[in-house]
Amino acid sequence: MIGPPPTPYPTRSSLAFSQVPGSLPGDVVPKDIDLSIFPSLGQEFLSNLKRHVLSADAIWRDFFALTGQLRTFNGAEQVFSEWDGVLLERDLGEWKMENASVCRMAASISWVDVSFTFSVEKKCGRNGESRNGELRRNCFGIVSFVPDGGGKWKVWMLRTMLENFEGFSHPDDPSAIFSHPVPRSTPSSSEEELEFDVIVIGAGQCGLSLAGRLGALGIEYLLLEKEAEVGRSWTGKYDSVRQHTVREMNNLPFERTYKADDPTLLPAKTVAEGYENYAEKYRINVWLGVRTERCVRKDEGWELNVRLRNETRVLRTKHLALSLGGGASVPNPPFIVGRGHFKDDVLNIGEYKNCHPWKGKKGVVVGSGTGAHDVAQDMLDAGLKAVTMVQRSKTPVYPVDWVVQGQSMMEVDPESVVYNTEIPPSVADRLVSLLPLKIERELMKVNMNGLIAANPERFDALEKVGFRVDREVVLTDSILLRGGGYYVDVGTSKHIAEGDIKIKSGVKIERFTQNGLKFEDGQEIDADLVVFATGYERDIRLQAAGIVGHEIAASLPQARVLTADGEVSGPMTPSAERLWVVRGAVSEARFQSRFIALQIQAALLGKPLPDCQWGGLNGTHKSSS
CATH class of the missing domain: 3.50.50.60 (FAD/NAD(P)-binding domain)
Incomplete structure (x- = not known):
């Protein structure tokens, strides 16, 4: 069993999304727009991309298609330079533009999308051979248009991705699995080495x-x-x-x-x-x-x-x-002095299963993220006579109905549901997961901020009973950068606001006592069960x-x-x-x-x-x- 590292692993601080380039257009697409011009416009622009057809804040995210890497380029100069650099080494061909559509991901934001397919291959040498023997790449992309101040359409966003290599099967098509023999089982002899x-x-x-x-x-x-x-x-x-x-x-x-x-x-x-x-x-x-x-x-x-x-x-x-x-997967509970003095039960989130053995007793859950809310709700449902949540820092709360709306729909248009039972997941992923992270985050921020401003009472009710809500952190930040520390509210916030679950917030735990926990402000909370739901390593x-x-x-x-x-x-x-x-x-x-x-x-x-x-x-x- 490998123990702790001999020295701490090197760390570096992450940038905040506010330090990364990328901005959203306003609601710039007319309601009566003629979409028929955009496929040919996309073909014209992309076949021979020029600097002047890019908006100043242009952004391009490439998933291994043209660059062979995962890269995001920001600003017209960088996008043009990188695209032009690709064309010095590779041929882009077999353009096929699809129909255009208007994207309205928020009431104040709009642009025009055109999806397309194309191929990428290394330019040939004198005798027709492909330099370095690169595989020919079949690719997919989306080009997004916005108008400039003079009414001319500019390329604002480019998204390109590798689909598969020419002559080989496709990672979205499982048919090859069934054309091969059933995978080998475990070897009969432990002496047999398998490769x-x-x-x-x-x-x-x-x-x-x-x-x-x-x-x-x-x-x-x-x-x-x-x-x-x-x-x-x-x-x-x-x-x-x-x-x-x-x-x-x-x-x-x-x-x-x-x-x-x-x-x-x-x-x-x-x-x-x-x-x-x-x-x-x-x-x-x-x-x-x-x-x-x-x-x-x-x-x-x-x-x-x-x-x-x-x-x-x-x-x-x-x-x-x-x-x-x-x-x-690996719980990371804090060290609290005096554990040996506490006469009852202490569990971390990895050991916890349910609260039924403690019915009629007092429970404390330390933490205020998703796991802590689930444990507190379970304590309430199991019939514990007192349930207390210890909140150590402000917590972002995202009502589940808002999250479902955001995860199901690309636009404010009700007909634009993306993750549903009709659209294949692979198609939905192309519309959502290809977005540059900064753009995805800004869209989430606009939508969430609008909902928070229109529904402050949901959070006011929590703060009245002492639960501190962080109304600033965007869900994208919580998921990608923090990796936790938030709660998607599936119903427990109501019980907190109504006092069924008591809150102890903003005061550090000093130590365990014989009967529970003592805090630095001198308060003691009795407990028969303490569950640490304080996140994971x-x-x-x-x-x-x-x-x-x-x-x-x-x-x-x-x-x-x-x-x-x-x-x-x-x-x-x-x-x-x-x-x-x-x-x-x-x-x-x-x-x-x-x-x-x-x-x-x-x-x-x-x-x-x-x-x-x-x-x-x-x-x-x-x-x-």
């Missing part, structure tokens, strides 16, 4: 998504899970846990994972059943009940010793992917060290750091040489896994994209295309 192209550790949403994509591309992989069943990452939590994003956002890759009559907010049991069904339907090659005992770099890959059924097996792989549930490197060791873990990029160009570090590019750390919510796992699988495919074919062109020791790699 794979990819080994994925962890069969949660990220591991399953990546396994599905690898299968679709015909890549030989193995998924390892320490639990005895798929979905245990959900059913192993407290009984009342559920997803706090809408059902249609939480499908795994390919077809829908859940039925139309499943709850909008899926409970853990339904999530786990969906994962099990997915693994069976798409022939996921998973070994259950496996412990990784040793993992070392070996030649051009990795060698693992794993424990299965009391035997050690040796596995080799070219690529290793860690799907460890980073940020939501956020540094995924600490979990990775348990697999690859401290030396490699220390070299991995820090998660949840916003870079100067507006990207969050780490989730879709290799963390070290042939090492991937996969994380995120289900919608992120579904979308990001397609690009990880494509990068691995290119590397296995001997024609890697830039970030998989290893150059040097210790997992460093080239960063230019």
Whole structure:
């Protein structure tokens, strides 16, 4: 068992979204706009992009299509320079423009979108050969138009993504899975060494998504899970846990994972059943009940010793992917002095299941995020005679009806629902997940600020009983940068406002007493049960060290750091040489896994994209295309 790191892992502070370029247009699109001109306008502009057709605040986000990397470019000068630089090396062809549509994502914002497909390939040398032997890329994009002050249409936003490599299968099409033999089972002999192209550790949403994509591309992989069943990452939590994003956002890759009559907010049991069904339907090659005992770099890959059924097996792989549930699997309770003096029960969120044994007694939950609210609600439902929530800092609260509205709809137009039972998830993802993070965040901010201003009573009621609400933090910031510390209100706020759940806020816990907790203001709160729901360990490197060791873990990029160009570090590019750390919510796992699988495919074919062109020791790699 690997202990704490010998020295703290290096950290760097994240930029705030306010420090990143990017702004929204106003409501600039006339209601009677003639959309028929835009497909040809898009063809004209993009086939030979010029600086003067870009708006001053133009923004371009590329998902491995033209640059071969995940990049965001800001401002007309940078967008033009980078696009022009691509054209010096690569040919863009086979343009096919689709119909135009007006996007109205808020009452005060509008633009015109045109989606398109195209191809990218390296320019040929004198004898017609492709330089460097790059794979030909089939790509998708969306170009967004706004008018300038003089009434001329300008390109404001560009979004481009790699679909697949010409001549190879598509990561959104699972048919290749069924054209290959059923994946191998565990070897009959522990002496047999097995080799794979990819080994994925962890069969949660990220591991399953990546396994599905690898299968679709015909890549030989193995998924390892320490639990005895798929979905245990959900059913192993407290009984009342559920997803706090809408059902249609939480499908795994390919077809829908859940039925139309499943709850909008899926409970853990339904999530786990969906994962099990997915693994069976798409022939996921998973070994259950496996412990990784040793993992070392070996030649051009990795060698693992794993424990299965009391035997050690040796596995080799070219690529290793860690799907460890980073940020939501290892509880991180604070140290409070005097624990030994308290005569009753103390649990952390990882140990907690339900409150039924404490019916009629007094419960205290420390924390004010989603888990803490769920525990407090469970205490109330279980019939505890007193329930107190200890809030340590201001907490953003996002009413679930607002979140559902925001996650289901791209626009204020009721006919523009995106995540629904009609639109395939892969199509919905293109409309939502391709947005530059800064633009997505600003849209969320505009919509949430409008709702908060129109409904202040929801938060005033909480503050009247002592619950401190942070009305400034945007949900995007909470998810991407903070990784928690917020509450999507599915009903518990009402019980707080009405006094069913008492609040102790803004005062530090001094120590445990024999009967409960004493605070620095001198107040004591009696308890028969104290539950610490104070979040999880956020540094995924600490979990990775348990697999690859401290030396490699220390070299991995820090998660949840916003870079100067507006990207969050780490989730879709290799963390070290042939090492991937996969994380995120289900919608992120579904979308990001397609690009990880494509990068691995290119590397296995001997024609890697830039970030998989290893150059040097210790997992460093080239960063230019």
